[in-house]
Amino acid sequence: MTTQPEKSTGFAATDVLVSEFDGGPDTVQRALSTPDELQPHTELGLKDDEYDRIRQILGRRPTAAELAMYSIMWSEHCSYKSSKVHLRQFGDKAPQNTRMLAGIGENAGVVQISDDLAVTFKVESHNHPSFVEPYQGAATGVGGIVRDILAMGARPIAVMDPLRFGAADHPDTARVLPGVVAGIGGYGNCLGLPNIGGEIVFDPTYQGNPLVNALSIGVLPVSRLQHKEAAGVGNVVVLLGARTGRDGIGGVSVLASATFDEEAEQRRPSVQVGDPFMEKLLIESCLELYDAGLVAGIQDLGGAGLTCALTETAAAAGTGMRVWLERVPLREASMSPTEILASESQERMLLIVTPQNLPSVLAVAEKWGVWATAIGEVTPAEPDGSPGRLVISWNDHVVVDVPPGSLADDGPVYARPIREPADLILLQADKAETLPRPSTGDELRETVLRMVASPNLCDKTWVTEQYDRYVLGNTVLAQPEDSGVLRIDERTGLGVALSVDGNGRFARLDPYEGAKLALAEAFRNVAVTGAEPVAVTDCLNFGSPEDPAVMWQFAEAVRGLADGCQQLGTPVTGGNVSFYNQTGAAAIHPTPVVGVLGVFDDVSRRIPMGFPVPAGDASAGEQIFLLGETAVELSGSEWAWVTHGHLGGRPPKVDLVREQRLGALMSRASQAGHVSAAHDLSDGGLAQVLVESCLRHDVGARIALPDDGTTSFVYLFSESAGRAVVSVPRGHDKAFVALAADYGVACTPIGTTTREPVLEVRGEFTIPLPELREAWSATLPALFGGTAEIAGRHGDPEHAANPSAPAGDRGDAVLVSAAAGAAMETAAPIEAPLAEAADEVVSVTLEIAEPEDAVPGGPIEPTED
Amino acid sequence: MRIGVVTFPGSLDDGDAARAARIAGAEAVRLWHGDPNLYGVDAVVLPGGFSYGDYLRCGAIARFAPAMESIIDAARGGLPVLGICNGFQILCEAHLLPGALTRNQHLHFRNRDQHLRIESTDTAWTNGFTPGQEVLIPVKNGEGCYVADERTLDALVAEGRVVARYTRGNPNGSQRDIAAITNEAGNVVGIMPHPEHAVEALTGPSLDGLGFFTSVLRALAGASAGGQQPGGQ
Structure with a gap:
């Protein structure tokens, strides 16, 4: 094949795509007459046997456009070909749950939270684009997940962003982080969605491969739930939103489904460019269309663009579809049919509408100033009852004629080899529990100050100030709180809590337990606010599935998460797998990120994390209790990493029954009004929680750790799971202690809050809060x-x-x-x-x-x- | 009393402004940018957001909306108008207020709970405060740095038209710490922070924002009772 030099981007797949201009498009007819023409399937990421299967399905060689479509839909990103065999566990082990209205396989899971309202939420990755072009990569990550939520019939109401970067002081982190943060803010703020939480984690494992995950949540009346089926023969296929350009071609197949190498820079054309204003108009016009009952089916265009939307909507309904590609509004008139099908231009939705409703649909689009174009129609199934065909023409040339299910559903499935990483035994034997520890009060004091100033534990205001957390007026709690909490219904006080967590170090040491720990932490974060956890979404970030060691980590993590969700009774409603997160041969730590959704019947009873300012002349502070049990668990901890640069041993044990008991206690306590503040213990342990709870409202604490043989150091820095710190107002302490006993939760009094601005650990150290705040808040501004x-x-x-x-x-x-x-x-x-x-x-x-x-x-x- | 809230393409805080008006005791009336009819509202709020994506210059396109033509005329005739954030930018572009709002000096979008000092209570939107009162209201903007030439700034100060100033830190570099200003008649106020986000204990850092909305109701009640101009008290 020849390559036109002026169109060369230095990017092989694009060269192949545009080369079809030599002598017009490659039509079905031409494919039949040139059966032996060599095709660049390898360059497009298809294996020889996959290519042979395509020929078998079509009974001929594919056209250039068809080949591109198969390469996209059969890519790892779209087909889940390596993960499918494992992900089935989420369905097989799914606990009974009457709240689920839509689950895995839909654009996002939908959970009913009242008689007439449901919420939909999902987390997704946008890792590789965000490394190549941080601002646009992160921005379009937000845009993509928001359209998934919109496609379910919901109004998007918030976003969250779990972010992972390389070492905080690495020069490239200074390139990536500010761009990612600005991109998330630039898109989300302009879209009018509050950013209510997330994570910011630094670890050298993410140096060449940052993780930019994006979560969105939306709310809908149950009756407005939308479906993606292209049902109704004769219905019109409408493309709504932005015009189609050359951006993002090869995004999923090239960026998301391959390992990074030195040529990453040249892949910038594969990154989409976002227009949040257009997305805002798209949201408003879709919601108006839903409410007017004008939509028969809808699907967002994200990764894989039109190819994915056309094949999935047709396959879901079993119908066929006829599409006239020249009708698609273009940014660049010279785009080839293959490029139009492969483009990942943002801010587009595919609608299926009845011919009668078409004028009304176009009128709504015009009101909001959004392009809407009828590009095709739904055609019948085959006479023998088998699903219909997707036929796409371009200026009277038929360039695609395929069974849509072969693209959308029947991609290859691999049971890839798995093998425990060779170094795991040695890694697990190298425990952090034997590392030298601080022993004197002065050493502990110094350790606390050093820990709170470390990049993972320090104040994240530098980042979160760049996000609007107020817009829409329903944000009850936002970062740095344990969960984002939203009011859903002003009339009834119905609300939700959302937390998203992961710990790559724990998962590296033991992916099965690590996944459960991520689930436990998110569950706990939601539970300590008083909400009832009901459902889960996940973003599974891993290295190359072609590496048996990575595949083992993945299999273990999925098994752990599925088992955990079964035990907690919280089903996985949807999510995303991101493979190939590695640079060269080095994979990232396996990083399952888990989002948990909780529900409040009355959101006004939410429990915030900060110790409350003593009211009026109250001289006595509140009682502080430590809930749960503290073991000597330091492996994989923030302490081991910050003070020794150590990663080894086994992660903390996770006991989900205890997590459930703790959650039930907190829900009951919030109903009874026994607790004024609660904060979950995780990274950095008790020391970090005390610091954060004190600094939230500048309220001091005097702590006396129990003299029970456990050292102050272990109490302060162990990362045992299943724990929280609560602040209980005077007069409620007896009742609370009794309640904790009822629920079987260990409840240890460890001190009181105080007006005096100090954090004192009796017998060990006292740190004035201003000194703590300075250490805690200076780190990110100094770096960025x-x-x-x-x-x-x-x-x-x-x-x-x-x-x-x-x-x-x-x-x-x-x-x-x-x-x-x-x-x-x-x-x-x-x-x-x-x-x-x-x-x-x-x-x-x-x-x-x-x-x-x-x-x-x-x-x-x-x-x- | 009926307070109109205009929705432009890209308005984001329109629902919040309407909610604040309702909580203050008014009837909120949603107005559409493309419709010049103001439906007889007693006051208008131009809400925050990114009208038309703010792609040309903040507020530069919105000022030409059909609804704005009516609002500009009505404002010159004394209709109380409050522009919040993007609304403030629109009022400056429409020349109902002097000066301009430019990129924050640190070049970042910034969202924080901000202390303000109410400098003037002689406006339709601040007559319920006491002069010098400190309030806590969220600020969130990328282009909130108020600038004007020296003579204009001097005049604003001399004529008591600086309505609110940032205290305990200036979040965006605004000249003379200006957070809000008014026109000569006191009926048009532009404010960069968001009073509509401080009207409920559950969702805001304070209830201080409510004062802006109750003030205009008081001004309107006073005007209808005594035939006063809404601005003067």
Whole structure:
């Protein structure tokens, strides 16, 4: 085949796609007359036997367009060919659940939460695009998952983002993280969806392969549930939304289904470009169409674009479909039929509507200023009753004639070889429990300060401030709380809680237990708010399935998650598998990320995480209890990693019965009003929880750890599962202790909250809260710069003189602090220790600073009185 | 009393503004950008969001909407108008308020609970506060840095038209810490933070935002009782 040089992108698959222009499109007729023409199936990611099967299905060689369609739909990303045999467990082991209205296989799972309302939620990966082009990759990740939610008939109401990056201080993390965060904010904020939680994890394992997962949740009246079937012969196929361009061609087959190498840079054309404004209009127009009852079937266009939407809607209904490709509105008129079918241009939906409703559909689209084009129609099944065919023409050339089910449902399925990683035995033998530990109070104090300043445990405000958490006015709790909590129904107070968690280190040490631990943590995060956990979504991030060791990790993780969900009675409603997360031969830690949805009958009884500010003149603080049991479990812990750079041993044991008991206790306690704050224990253990609970509202705590043979160190840093810290108001403590006994949950009094701003662990150390806050909050701004208080101009004395004026940036913070002294206490976020980082940070600040003359009025003036 | 809330393509906080108006005791009336009819509303809120994607310049396209032509005329005649965030940007583009809102100086979108000091209570939207009162209201914007030439800034200060200032830290670099301003008559107010997100204990950091909506009801009641201009108290 020849390649037209002017169209070359240095990207083999695209070259193949455009080459069909030599002599017009490759039609079905031409395929019949040139049966032996060599086809680039290997370049498109199809194996020889897969290609042979395509020829067998069609009874001829595929056309260029058909070949591209098979390569896309049979890619790992679309066909789940390596994971299918394992994922069946989610169905086989699914607990009885009457709430499920739609499950795996739909665009997203749907869970009924009241007589007339349901929610739909799902988490998905957008890892590779976000590494290649962080802003657009992350932005379109949000856009894609939101369309999945929309396709179920729901109004999207929030997003969450579990993110994993390489080492925090690695130069490439400074490229990827700010772009990803800006992309998520840029898209989600403009879409008007509150971002209510997520994760930000740093680990060198993700250096060449960050994980950008995106979760969205939506709400719908039960009666508005939509389906993707292209039912009703004669119905019209309508493409709604953005015009189709050349972006994202090969996204799923090339980016998501192959391992990264040095040529990743050249794959930028495979990344889609997002337009959140168009998506907002798409959401509003779809909702208006649903409410008017104008939609017979709907499917979003995401990975695999039109190819996926056409084949899946037709296959789901068993009907055929006739499509005229030249009707598709294009951004670039020169696009070939194959490119139109393969494009992953964002912000598009495929509608199936009756001919009578077509004018009304077009009118709604026009009202919102969205393109809507009838591109085809639903055709009957074959006379013998077998499913119909998908026939696609382009300017009178028939370029596709296939059974849609062969693309959508009957892709190859592999039971790939699995083998426990060779290094696992040695890794598990290298336990963290034997590492040197801090023993004196001073050493513990220093360890606490070092831990809270570490990238995984530090304050994430630098990131979360870039997300709108207020829009839509129903956000009850958002990050840094344990769960995002949303009001669903203003009238009844019905609400939901959502948490998403994962721990790649635990899963590396034991993928079966690691997956269960991720589930347990998300379950616990939801339960401690008082909500009842009801359903699960998952995003399974792994290396190459062609590596038996990775495949073993995957199989174990799926088994663990399926077993765990069965035990907890929370079915997996849907999710996503992301393979090939590796650079060269090195796979990432297996990283199952689990989202748990909980329900509140009355969301006003939600329990927040921060110790409450003592009311009025109450001199006595609240009682603090530790729920659950603490064992010596340090392997895979944040402590082992931060202080020793150690990963080895076995992860903490997980006992899901205890998790259930803890959840039931918290639900009951929240109904009875016994608990004013609750925080789950996970990364960083009790020490981290105490720090976060104190700093939330600047309320101190005096802790006296039990003298029961367990050392203070183990109490503070062990990461045993099934635990939480609660704050109980005076007068409720006896009742709460009795309730905990009823539920069989160990309940240990460990101290009281105090007005005095200190965290004291009796007999060990006392740390003033300002010192804790400084250590906790300085890390990300020092690494990524940019969003400290607005820069005062260097040498502008008026700034220092006025307490209400903007505080200085880190560059002149020292100057400002010195000049203003105590007056700056509230405004200046930076104090002495950060000055060490000043040089480095100043250079970052200067790079992004606007030129002096950017502000028409000149320098910022201080407040006038 | 009926408070109209305009929905432009890309408006996001329109539902929240309508909810706030209802909680304050008004009837919320949804207005559509393409419809010049204001349906006799007593006041108008231009809500936050990204009208038309903010792709040209924030508010630059929205000001030409048919609904805006009616609102501009009505505002010149004394109709109370509150522009929140994107609404503030639209009011500046429509020249109902001076100055402009530019990219935050740190170049990031920022969402935080922000302390403000109410500087002027002589407007239709702030007459229920006390001068100097400190309130806590969420701010969330990418382009909230208020700028104007020195003479305009001096005039705004001298004429008491700075309605609210950021305190305890300026989130976006606004000149003279300006968070909200008003026109000469006091009926048109633009504010960058979001009072509609601070009207319920369950979902907001305070109830301070409610004051903006109860103020306009008071102004309207006063106007209908005493024939006063809504702005003056």
